Amino acid sequence: MRFFAIGFGQAGGKILDLFMENEKLRGSNTLKALAVNTARTDLMGLKHIPPKNRILIGQTIVKGHGVGTDNKLGAKIAQEEIETVLNAIDEMGTHEIDAFLIIAGLGGGTGSGGSPVLAKYLSEMYSEPVYAVGVLPAPEEGKLYSLNAARSMITLLKYVDNLILVDNGAWKFEGMSLRESYAKINEEIVRRLAILARAGEPVEEGLVGEMVVDSSEVINTLRGGGISSIGYATLPIQEKKKGGGLFGFLKKKEEQVVTAEEDRSTRISSLVRKAALGRLTIPCNIGSAERALVLVAGPPEYLDRKGLEKAKLWLEEQIAGVEVRAGDYPTRRTKHIAALVVLANVTDIPRVKQLQKLAAEAKEEVEIAEKERIEKTISLFEEEDLEPLF
Numbered sequence: 001m002r003f004f005a006i007g008f009g010q011a012g013g014k015i016l017d018l019f020m021e022n023e024k025l026r027g028s029n030t031l032k033a034l035a036v037n038t039a040r041t042d043l044m045g046l047k048h049i050p051p052k053n054r055i056l057i058g059q060t061i062v063k064g065h066g067v068g069t070d071n072k073l074g075a076k077i078a079q080e081e082i083e084t085v086l087n088a089i090d091e092m093g094t095h096e097i098d099a100f101l102i103i104a105g106l107g108g109g110t111g112s113g114g115s116p117v118l119a120k121y122l123s124e125m126y127s128e129p130v131y132a133v134g135v136l137p138a139p140e141e142g143k144l145y146s147l148n149a150a151r152s153m154i155t156l157l158k159y160v161d162n163l164i165l166v167d168n169g170a171w172k173f174e175g176m177s178l179r180e181s182y183a184k185i186n187e188e189i190v191r192r193l194a195i196l197a198r199a200g201e202p203v204e205e206g207l208v209g210e211m212v213v214d215s216s217e218v219i220n221t222l223r224g225g226g227i228s229s230i231g232y233a234t235l236p237i238q239e240k241k242k243g244g245g246l247f248g249f250l251k252k253k254e255e256q257v258v259t260a261e262e263d264r265s266t267r268i269s270s271l272v273r274k275a276a277l278g279r280l281t282i283p284c285n286i287g288s289a290e291r292a293l294v295l296v297a298g299p300p301e302y303l304d305r306k307g308l309e310k311a312k313l314w315l316e317e318q319i320a321g322v323e324v325r326a327g328d329y330p331t332r333r334t335k336h337i338a339a340l341v342v343l344a345n346v347t348d349i350p351r352v353k354q355l356q357k358l359a360a361e362a363k364e365e366v367e368i369a370e371k372e373r374i375e376k377t378i379s380l381f382e383e384e385d386l387e388p389l390f
Contacts, residue, residue, distance in 0.1 A: 001199045001215045004032040005101040009111025010042045011135050012104040018190045020048040032092055038110045039066030057081040067109035071148045074113025098215040100130045106152040107137030107145035116155035129161035138169035143362035150359035162222035165282040167351050192230045195340040198329045210305040213327030221293040226345030229282045233275035234336045268307025275339040285348035289319040298337035300330035
């Protein structure tokens with residue numbers, strides 16, 4: 001899956017920079033990366049996105065200092081400078097890509113306001129699908145962040161082919177500071193995106209997948225313009241211990257012949273279940289998913305077609321729809337087996353309902369506070385016989 005990824009704002013840029021590092025380590029050059037921000041220091045802090053692919057917008061308004069939490073200002077700046085962003089995308093080239101991927105934190109200002117603007121123009125100008133990875137703020141970050149996220153999310157859903165949500169509130173790590181926790185969340189996001197990016201891409205020389213999932217199947221899974229959640233699970237590979245003596249060798253060989261196929265199948269199906277029922281990017285009712293996609297990666301001797309088919313049948317029974325696609329990606333560059341489960345177009349998401357409630361409360365409180373401020377300001381001069389200058 002060849003993505004043209006745009007990291008919008010601070011969170012989006014950090015995640016994309018990490019994604020770029022991951023792809024470099026894998027020896028892949030299929031990811032196109034562009035970072036857009038109103039804050040100069042955020043762009044300067046990136047390490048793996050080339051400087052020429054970093055765009056600073058809004059200099060005439062915010063002088064490179066960012067927009068804070070004002071996502072309306074972020075949207076205004078993105079609208080005024082959209083041609084700059086689109087020209088950069090055209091210069092980098094789009095003829096080989098399968099989809100656009102916008103990555104942004106939805107609670108702040110630049111990414112929250114700018115990503116829906118970019119999604120609108122990309123959806124109008126290109127035939128490739130436009131996806132977004134939107135990071136929701138944790139409830140304790142404050143109601144203003146929830147209000148920003150709700151507005152951004154509603155607008156994004158009008159223009160993207162799918163919105164993959166990540167809930168900061170559901171990803172808490174014991175004993176970690178907020179900064180450390182966010183860095184850990186970013187790593188988890190990139191692990192999932194990296195597996196998704198393997199779909200349909202050439203495997204290592206001499207390796208052939210038994211069930212191939214190509215980019216068109218990812219696109220078909222994510223169609224419809226809804227919200228999706230991604231599950232992920234890994235299993236470390238244990239080195240086989242050598243048996244002692246001839247009889248030990250024969251016994252171990254006999255056991256492997258008898259149990260290897262069954263164990264491998266069970267291992268894969270169990271890992272997929274763990275991914276689907278474990279920690280999702282945003283907690284949701286798996287039974288509300290319209291479609292699902294399974295992708296398992298790891299050394300070929302640990303992958304199994306029967307295990308994938310078992311997992312696929314199980315997942316078909318769990319989701320609301322019947323479309324489940326499954327495939328594998330054999331690779332010797334890892335000591336883990338990884339399972340990715342994409343739950344597409346889920347509709348039962350408690351966190352989204354909670355976010356809307358917090359956003360409504362924040363909107364009401366802002367309106368009341370503004371009204372009180374105006375009334376108190378006017379009352380300061382009610383008893384004074386003064387005239388304005390003009």
